[in-house]
Amino acid sequence: MTGSIIFVGGPSGTGKSTIASELAKVINCLFLEGDQYHPQANIEKMSEGIPLTDEDRWSWLNTLCLEAVKKIGQKEYLIVSCSMLKKKYREYMREVIGDRARVLMIVLYNDYDTIYNRMLKRSSHFMKADMLKSQFDDLELPDDSESKVGTYRIFCGSKTTDEIVKEVVKSCHN
Numbered sequence: 001m002t003g004s005i006i007f008v009g010g011p012s013g014t015g016k017s018t019i020a021s022e023l024a025k026v027i028n029c030l031f032l033e034g035d036q037y038h039p040q041a042n043i044e045k046m047s048e049g050i051p052l053t054d055e056d057r058w059s060w061l062n063t064l065c066l067e068a069v070k071k072i073g074q075k076e077y078l079i080v081s082c083s084m085l086k087k088k089y090r091e092y093m094r095e096v097i098g099d100r101a102r103v104l105m106i107v108l109y110n111d112y113d114t115i116y117n118r119m120l121k122r123s124s125h126f127m128k129a130d131m132l133k134s135q136f137d138d139l140e141l142p143d144d145s146e147s148k149v150g151t152y153r154i155f156c157g158s159k160t161t162d163e164i165v166k167e168v169v170k171s172c173h174n
C-alpha cells in the first residue's frame with residue numbers, strides 16, 4: 001500500500017506550521033517542517049529581507065520531497081509544511097514524488113492584514129513581516145483544476161486551529 005503525504009502550504013505567517021503540527025497530532029503521524037530543509041543560503045537571504053527566487057527554491061523543494069519519501073517509508077501518513085506558493089512548484093513536487101506516495105496539498109490563505117499582524121508578534125522568526133508582500137506577489141492559489149489532483153485551498157480568516165484542522169481533514173477525504 002502507498003502512504004499519503006499531506007503538504008500544508010501558504011505564505012509565511014498563514015499558519016502552516018501550527019496547522020500541520022496539530023494535524024499530525026490528530027492523525028498521529030510524523031510532521032516535517034519544510035523550512036528546516038532550506039539551504040543556509042536561502043535562510044540568510046530571507047533573514048536579510050531578500051525574497052527567494054524560483055532558482056533558490058527548486059533544490060529546496062527537491063530535497064524536501066525526497067526526504068518526505070524517505071520519511072514516510074511504509075507508514076500510512078506524513079505531514080509536511082511547505083510554502084509551495086506557485087502552481088509550478090506544486091507540479092514539480094508531485095513529479096519528484098511520483099508514484100512513491102499519494103500526494104495531498106492544502107494551501108492555507110488569509111487576508112494580508114491578519115497575517116501581517118500575526119507576523120509582527122512572532123519576534124524571533126527569521127522571516128520578518130515586511131517580506132509578506134513578496135509572498136503574496138508569488139502566491140498562486142490552487143483553482144478547481146488543481147482539486148482534480150488533490151490540491152485544495154482553505155481560507156483561514158479568524159477560524160480557530162481546530163476548525164481549520166477539521167477542514168483540512170475534510171478536504172483530504174474528497
Ligand SMILES: Nc1ncnc2c1ncn2[C@@H]1O[C@H](COP(=O)(O)OP(=O)(O)O)[C@@H](O)[C@H]1O
Nearest residue numbers: 011012013014015016017018118122159160161
Ligand atoms: N488559526 C489561528 N488563529 C490565531 N493565530 C494563529 C492561527 N494559526 C496560526 N496562528 C499564529 O500565527 C502565527 C504564524 O503561524 P505559523 O504557524 O508560524 O505560520 P507559518 O508556518 O505559515 O509561517 C503564529 O504566531 C501562530 O501562533
Ligand SMILES: O=C(O)[C@H](O)[C@@H](O)[C@H](O)[C@H](O)COP(=O)(O)O
Nearest residue numbers: 011012013017035052083084127
Ligand atoms: O518559499 C518561500 O519563500 C519560503 O519557503 C518562505 O515561505 C519561508 O520559508 C517561510 O514561509 C518562512 O517561514 P514560515 O513559513 O515559518 O513563516
